Amino acid sequence: MPSAVLRTILVPRATISPEARERGLRFLLIDAAFATAIGALNSGVVLLALALHIGASEIEIGVIAAIPLLTQMLQAPAVTLVERVRRRRLISVACVFGARLALPVYAAVPLIPDRNIAVDVLVAAALLHYGLNAVGACSWNSWMRDLLPEEQLGAFFARRNLYGTVVGAVATLLAAFALQRAGRSDPGGDRVYVALYLIGFLCGLASTAALAQVPEPWMGRRRGRPSLRRLLLRPLRDRNFRSVLRYLASWQFAVNLATPFFTVYFVRELGFSVGFVLTLTVASQLANAAVVRGWGSLSDRFTNKSVLTVASPLYLLCIAGMIFADDFTGELSRPAYLLALHLVMGAAQAGVGLAAGNIVIKLSPAGAATSFMATNALVGALASGAAPIVGGWLTEFFAARKLHLSMEWTSPSGTAELFGVGIVHWEFFFLLSAVLGLYALHRLSVVTELGSVERREVIQHIVQSARYNLRNASSVAGVRQALAFPADALIKSREGTRFLVEALFERHRDTRAPEVAQEAVGTMLDAAFEPPADDMFDALVRKLDAQPGRD
Structure with missing residues (x-):
């Protein structure tokens, strides 16, 4: 009976009526809401906070932060799977369901008394979770490319991101409240993390059920046995797409050199609680939700490249601004400064995330989107996954060094310091990330997108x-x-x-x-x-x- 249900529900369709398409889009919004709740409750800051809670070292945290990025390389072999099976909905639903089975394993990690075993289990659960998600994402991207009309990409994904961001903000706020109440008590924190990951598992079941209701167009007749090497090398023969890959790779490396360590920096260096860090995340998500539809409209009107040329420098300025957080010593001034940075960063990230995703989809030819998406994911995974590992490995090097920039005024009455900035430890990564981001902007300038404006x-x-x-x-x-x-x-x-x-x-x-x-x-x-x-x-x-x- 289950196999018969799968054959009837998950079978592709030769034609999809406008009514069925609209119904599928509504289910995509439901899927986005629950999937984003999982990300808010179980990934990102919460995952790194769990690693801090069980006593993981900074190098181990760098490895855990790299897993969601490096596992995207699995989209490369997933191309062959999609091309051979040609059942993208079936692959996506099966993979996301298997990935969400790792959430109960996360819930058991705080209950393991041995720190080393707990870290190993956490790493294994993360590999299972993000690895299967990567395989499912490969088929999902190709599926959406053929399901959605090109002229509606910007508007629909802006709307989908808006729904997901609002739900994610609420879920993150609840997680922040729960972790703040637990405080630094180990038994209280254990119970909170167990509850968060079990709730995430229930959200995963609802998300999977909604995704299974979205129709899938036929991929067309297969011509011969697909070669993985040929599929992955085909996008590299497209000169303009190579420029896109260079931009996205350099951008991912620059950004992920610093951002995965924000949580570590706020908790261990500045002394903030995990609840406050999650509150900053909520503020960033709200700013994201407030402007994402505007960015979507601008991407449809001025093209995605034009949006990136505005949003990317703003995001880099926020990363560079993190080096001044330690200079604010007041009880209210430092939190207020970080809050302002996260508001601007969230607004900028809305534009970068939307336009970067859309420009890859837009420049991928119809019928060959799977290979273009997978090549982009492979290159991006190598760049972004290597960045936090490099950052964690170099932490001891930067911990023993300090850079001080000062401006002094000397007069007959003495010498006074007018301005002084000290850069230590993690702050080196923030500055280096911003500098490398400037190179990414240079790579963006050579990308060609029809209709781009200055x-x-x-x-x-x-x-x-x-x-x-x-x-x-x-x-x-x-x-x-x-x-x-x-x-x-x-x-x-x-x-x-x-x-x-x-x-x-x-x-x-x-x-x-x-x-x-x-x-x-x-x-x-x-x-x-x-x-x-x-x-x-x-x-x-x-x-x-x-x-x-x-x-």
Whole structure:
């Protein structure tokens, strides 16, 4: 009976009706909500906090932080599995269900009295959990690439990320409250971690059931036996996709050199509780949720590369800003500074995560998305997985060294220090991460995406709409509107202006005096968008001059 159910429910379809597609998208949102709850309750900060709770060393923490990244390499052999079985939904559902069986094993780790055995079990459970998730992700990515229309990718994934982020923020807040109540008591902490991972297992069952309801299109007829080497090397023959891989690899290495150790830095160096660290995570997730739909609209309007050129530098500035956290000594100033950094970082991460994922999907050709996704995952896993291992290995080297930058003023009355910054231990990683991120931005500059615009234009439009909102902010609601990302109003106004330009052009199509239309359009554009008016005016002139029958 179970096999018959699998054949009838998980079988691909030759055609998918619009109603079935919409129903599947709703189940994808449900899957995102429960899957994100698992991530909030059982992964990331909570997983590293569990490692700290059982007494793992910094090198062991680096290895645990690298497992979710390095296991993405398993997507390479998963390509052959997908190409041969050609049942992507079946593979995805089976893998995520098996991966979530590791959650009860996590729950048993705090109850193991021997520290070394507990660490070994934790590492084994993480390998099982993230390894099977990686195999399932390979088939899931190809499945979504064929299920979703390309023009809806940005909007749908922004909506899906929004649902998941809101649920994840609530789940993280609950985990923070529970861990804060447990405090530093070992028995209390043991019970909290056991409860968190058992709740995560129940969420995993609900997520798997929802994912099984999403329809899958046919992959088409297989032509011969697929070669893994040929499938993985095919994306490397695409010059533009190679540029994307260089950017994503350098970015992943730069970011993951520092961010996995934020939890260790906050708890061991700054003395904060795990509950406070999770509260910072919630703040970052809320900032992410507040702007992710705006980033999605901008990615559809200005392309993903344009979004990355704005969001990536902002994220790097936040990482570099971590080196100043130790300079704030007040009871409120240091937490407030970290909170501000996480708010900005969450907003920037929303743009980076959405646009980076979309640009890979967009530049992957239809029908061959599986191999392109797997190659990207393989390269990204090598880069991002190596970073925390390198960081953990070099921790002793940086622990014994210190860099001090100071500015002094010398006068007849003596010498006074005007400015001084000391960089020690983990702070070296934060600075090095930001510096390496600059190279990643250079690699992004050579990526070609149809329709890309300059970063200056994107920022200019955002600032103009924000300035308009600030001028009209006269109440609490007005301030809230001013702080909201103004992408929707920006895009609507630009699209409305474009519509007027096209209508005016059609009206003057048969005239021999384009200067009449030029003058009217120029006046309209100057009134609406003063800085970009010249660019749009020149575009209109070229369009008018290109019409047949003109001298």
